[in-house]
Amino acid sequence: MRLRARLLHILAFAPVTAAVAGALGVTVPVRAGTPAAPRPIVVAIDPGHGGLPDAAHPAQPFDPGAIAASGLLEKDVTLDVGRRLAALLRQDMVTPVVTRTGDDWVDIPTRERNAIDAHAALFISIHCNSFSDPAAGGSLVLYPGPQSLPFAQSVSDLLGRDLGPGGVGDDGVQLRDNWWIHNPMPTATAEIAYLSNPREAALLASAEFREQVATALRDGIEHYDPDIAARRDQILAWQRMHHAAPPRQARVPQSSRSAAARVPTAGSVFRTVLAWIAGVVAAAALVRWREPVTHVTVIAGSITVRVLQGTLFRRWSGRRRRRRARVEVLVRGRQRWTRTHSVYDELFL
Ligand SMILES: [Zn+2]
Structure with missing residues (x-):
């Protein structure tokens, strides 16, 4: 009986309690009807080098x-x-975290810190190789320690698979234990191909080859970490559940103005007749004075060709001169820079 009385008591006071709680702004925990979206996996992408002389x-x-x-x-x-x-x-x-988004100079500790702060699961650094012997070629993947070896191997295997048929050999992986030493996540440095090898440099200049490299790197990353594909499927399933399909665009009725433009007016008929008359008169004049007209056309044509040739040549040689000067400035700057301060020396600071 006492229990029943207490239950009745609670039931009787429930609406009053709810009203007071509502008025005071007390929140009653409710089971969420909408689960949070799965969080995307973060991968750090590090485009090597960067910056312009100022x-x-x-x-x-x-x-x-x-x-x-x-x-x-x-x-x-x-x-x-x-x-x-x-x-x-x-x-x-x-979610990619790119350590350098423009032509900027970014030091190594900043690149590492940005990746760590973004909770990147993996870190891929992109470089091109160079050697004194122009015959040296191939793709090589460097890794800072044993925990990064399986990731580096996966990237190397996929680069070998995709670039091998085009003639860029697979040089495998190599330990480089003084690069990216602060990175807690698996890290690989892909030396795609050799810029010192003229054949590979020509490949590196083409958009098609660069896309092929990017695809191989993506496949190497996703082959190493199957969670990426699983998370993608979860995110897509969540989006299908929670986002309605975008509304169809309503067809816009034709405006009365554009419909009116197609109806011929007296003015437009007059202009058409005038254009026809002008055309017939011009054709008759050409036939009547064809010899002087041909003469003048040939002279004007040859003058135009000579002027264009001169301008184009000046423009072309000027561009070559400017490019050579720009490269010389960069080479001199790089020699001075590497002599005093290699970009990777900062790892030891
Ligand atoms: Zn490099």
Whole structure:
């Protein structure tokens, strides 16, 4: 009886308690009807080198990386491949953290810190190789320690699979235990191909080859970490559950103005007749004075060709001169820079 009385008591006071709680803003825990979206996996992408010489700030460091005989710069190749890889990973619902998004000089500790702060699960650094013997070639993947070896091996295998048929050999993996020593996540440095090898430098200049490299890197990353594909499927399933299909675009009715434009008016008929008359008169004049007209046309044509040839040649040679000067500045800057301060020396600071 006492229990029954207590239950009745609680039931009688329940609405009052709820009203008071509501008025005071007390929140009653409710089971969430909408589960949170699965969190994307983060992968750090590190385009090697970067930065331009700045005449106004001569002390500011810059680092073009290796330079091909054609003038192609390692920093430009790595940035482009990095952007392509980021786009491919985004398609698989990965959040890429790119350590250098423009032509900027970023030191090694900052690159490491950005990846660590973003909770990156993996770290892939993109570089091009270079050697004194121009015949040296192939792709090589470096890793900082044993915990990174399986990741480096996966990246190396996929680079070998995709680039081998095009003539870039598979040089396997190599321990480089003084690079990326602060990274807690599996880390690999992909030396895609040699800029010092003219054949491989020509490949590195092509958009098609860079896309092939980015695809191989993505496959190497996803082959090593099957969680990426699993998480992608979870995220896509969640999006299907929680997002309605985008509404169909309603067909816009034709405006009365555009319909009116198609109806011929007296003015437009008059203009058409005038154009016809002008055409007939011009044709008759051409037939009547064909010899002087031909003469004048030939002279005007030859003058135009000569002017264009001169302008084009000047423009072409000017561009070549400017490119040579730019590369010379970079080579001199790089020699000075590496003599005093290699970009990787900072790992020991
Ligand atoms: Zn490099």
